[in-house]
Amino acid sequence: MDPWKIIVVQPSKKVKTRNDELVDADARSHAARVSHSRKKRSVDADGRRRTTRQRQQQDTALPVPGPRTVLGQSGVDPFDGDNSRRLPLLMHEALEYAYETTWPSTFPTLKRPALTALRMAWRAAAVHSQLEFHCQVSNAATTAVVLADNPTVKDALIKVRLQHQIRAIEALRKVLTEPAWRATDELLMSVLRLTGQGGPTLEADFKQSFPAAPLSDAFSIKLYGRFVALRFHYDAAIFIVTAMGGVKNVHPAVVGILQMIDVGYATHLGEPPRVPWALEAPTIPVDPYDVQASALAENLGAGFKAPSLLSPEALLAPLEHVIEEACHLTMVIYQYQHAREPNMGRLLAIKDRALYFQHMLCSVPPQTPPDDHGNNEAVDHRTAAILRECVRLSLVCYSDLVLFPSAKTYILRTRVSNDLKTCLKKLEKKKRTRRREEEEAAATTRDDDNKIDCPELMIWMTVMGGVTSTSPQTRAWYCNRLRESMNAVSGGTSTSSTDDDRRNRDFMSLRDFTDMLKRHLYWDEILEGPTTALWSDATTEPILSQP
Structure with a gap:
């Protein structure tokens, strides 16, 4: 009988090299994850030792309730190379806060889908219109100045507000001097944003000697009442309404803001309102008296x-x-x-x-x-x-x-x-x-x-x-x-x-x-x-x- 024959199969050197590389790569990946985890724990520990310093730095920024978008990045708008759209990080956060909190607070009865659509409309208008962008930024800075407690932050916001307010006025003049300009609801809304925020002069906070009226918060007096009003902003809004053919041709969503600004300036100047009443006076039922x-x-x-x-x-x-x-x-x-x-x-x-x-x-x-x-x-x-x-x-x-x-x-x-x-x-x-x-x-x-x-x-x-x-x-x-x-x-x-x-x-x-x-x-x-x-x-x- 023939003896047993043993056959030994030796793998190719190429296959052995590939397997070794995979094993080595897996080991290196595991080592990198462990090393990164240790470094992260070290940074967190160091950060806890510097909580006071970090809190002071965090005080210089407003909270951002939502994710940043194109207008909320720390650089220029990638769709437009204009340097006038470059905003400091602090102003970006203030603008996001206005999008997410301040401006929607004036519409407390709107449901979440309607508010989401409204926010998207605000952001889209700022992307497509230079005038609307500067009006939104200056308006957001107006409310942020009032809400900010840090004097350094407040001074920085005032400078940004003034810069974009000037650019908004320049953009408005450019639009009105064009031969083919047309009065639209979008243009009127931009001017109303400019009108409602007041001029460059910030008055000191007033101390009330008696309780504030119940409707003070409803009219956002604390947010928009600190800057001295300028009449030529109001005159520009009335000029656009006249060019549109009167308040009857203004979109109903804009009429309410127009009436509020018109009545506010009439009260301020002691003159009759320049826009006739175009809204229905709401009927408020009176409950049984106690x-x-x-x-x-x-x-x-x-x-x-x-x-x-x-x-x-x-x-x-x-x-x-x-x-x-x-x-x-x-x-x-x-x-x-x-x-x-x-x-x-x-x-x-x-x-x-x-x-x-x-x-x-x-x-x-x-x-x-x-x-x-x-x-x-x-x-x-x-x-x-x-x-x-x-x-x-x-x-x-x-x-x-x-x-x-x-x-x-x-x-x-x-x-x-x-x-x-x-x-x-x-x-x-x-x-x-x-x-x-x-x-x-x-x-x-x-x-x-x-x-x-x-x-x-x-x-x-x-x-x-x-x-x-x-x-x-x-x-x-x-x-x-x-x-x-x-x-x-x-x-x-x-x-x-x-x-x-x-x-x-x-x-x-x-x-x-x-x-x-x-x-x-x-x-x-x-x-x-x-x-x-x-x-x-x-x-x-x-x-x-x-x-």
């Missing part, structure tokens, strides 16, 4: 219906609808503040209703007295016109305090309180002239039906001017004027017997004083503190003031 709401509703506005104001003619007829709307809006805001659960939809409806009311109030022209030819009837008509103007200015004061708060940079309260002071002086002068003529012609029979006597209304108007006055001299004048009015009304009597009232027994008590204000327009949650302080100053010794 005990406190019923007491407030019964008294609110009753003082404007005093017999002396209703005869011989309706002296306040031009302001009748405005007063009724102010009473209704006060009750609606009162119920919203005392609701168990806040309703964002209801708040937006109240905001639109307040905008409608302010448009109505600003549309009332100043009451110009007729010419005085020396007859007593003309004097009465002049006195009535001056009284209506005092009531109109007082309504503006009340609206700024409760119904339609304005930005403090508008300096509205200073202007209106001074105008009301001048008007009250004219009214008092007319009254003194009337009394002197009556004393001189005591033997002559006269019809006293035309006599205008409304002491309670005078007190309410004086209080509205006093609580909105910003200068010590003006406030002192209102205190002295209130002292005289209360002394004339109370006749030296008081219905209360507290120690404070006994010390001020020549004037009406604080309770009577507050009840008198509630018969006109008054809301104690905002006005109780300043009116009590004004009453306290008025019932002390007379205050020296400039005439």
Whole structure:
């Protein structure tokens, strides 16, 4: 038998080399992963030892709630080599924050799909339009400046804001000087962004001496009210609306922003709105009143219906609808503040209703007295016109305090309180002239039906001017004027017997004083503190003031 034959198969050297390479590569890969993991743990440990320093560096940037896009990169837009689109990383983060948080907050009722589509539209508009890009950047910087706490960050954002605001104005001029330019909703929206952010001047933060109005946050007063408004921005927006053929041709989504800016500037300038009201005034149902709401509703506005104001003619007829709307809006805001659960939809409806009311109030022209030819009837008509103007200015004061708060940079309260002071002086002068003529012609029979006597209304108007006055001299004048009015009304009597009232027994008590204000327009949650302080100053010794 033949012996067994053993066959040994030796692999090729090429195959052996390839297997060795794969094994070596796997080993190196494993070693690299282990080494990287160790380095990462080391970096984290070192980072924990430098938490204070890292936190200081993180304070110089705003949080970014969402991922960055083309406009949120740290370099230039890859689709456009224009250096004007190069933004610092800090500004990119501020712009992303505006996209994701600030701007959507003005649309609280929109669902997530609608908000996503809106954000995409904002980003696309910034990519395709140079003007819109600079307007968005400057607008985002405006809100970021207000939100930033770090002075270094704030200064950097102010510089970026000014640069892009100038570039936006240059881009707007370039568009308007083109022969074939056309007014569009997109162009109007860009200009409205520029108009709403104000000019380059940043005012210091104002300290409120009494609670802010409930609608302050709804109108974003804190975000857009720190920069002084510029009229030529507003004029440019009105120019584009006129070129479009009027507000009827503006897209409904843009009309709301246009109306808000128009009413805001009308309030700031003391002029009628330049855009007619084009929105539907929302109907806000009034819930059943509780005990406190019923007491407030019964008294609110009753003082404007005093017999002396209703005869011989309706002296306040031009302001009748405005007063009724102010009473209704006060009750609606009162119920919203005392609701168990806040309703964002209801708040937006109240905001639109307040905008409608302010448009109505600003549309009332100043009451110009007729010419005085020396007859007593003309004097009465002049006195009535001056009284209506005092009531109109007082309504503006009340609206700024409760119904339609304005930005403090508008300096509205200073202007209106001074105008009301001048008007009250004219009214008092007319009254003194009337009394002197009556004393001189005591033997002559006269019809006293035309006599205008409304002491309670005078007190309410004086209080509205006093609580909105910003200068010590003006406030002192209102205190002295209130002292005289209360002394004339109370006749030296008081219905209360507290120690404070006994010390001020020549004037009406604080309770009577507050009840008198509630018969006109008054809301104690905002006005109780300043009116009590004004009453306290008025019932002390007379205050020296400039005439």
